[in-house]
Amino acid sequence: MSELPVYTKSQLALRNGQDKPQIWVALNGIIYDVTESRLWRNGKHYEHWAGQDLTAELADAPHTETVFEKFVVVGSLG
Template identity: 70%
Template sequence: MIFLSKNQLALRNGQDKPEIWIAFCGKIYDLGNSRLWKNGRHYEHWAGQDLTEELKDAPHSANVFDKFEPIGYLK
């Protein structure tokens, strides 16, 4: 497992580095294989961020992360 700061996570946005990672509830997920996150963007959301607070406005529940294994933790 890896531990990243918010600044380190911010680089994994599909633009600055090829990784497409987000944080949710303290866990980091690699969404690079998701067809919904091409180029680091999913609707109005960008990779490289903690999306915990933004889930309340999403049309889906937190169960969407069940299909992804966490790869690390946000420091």
């Protein structure tokens, strides 16, 4: 199994659904592609914006990190 590509916070920030068509978010150092999720349309999910590390914000979410298991892992945050 090959290692995941590493992306910087700046590269992640471009995958916000506005600057590039991809919608990515990071959690615990892993970057997930949430482009296909209807809950992330236009790069926004409630008060959360795509292209960011959401690790600190997860504590306030009504769900656990297991919701990310259904999304494709595209890389790690370096």
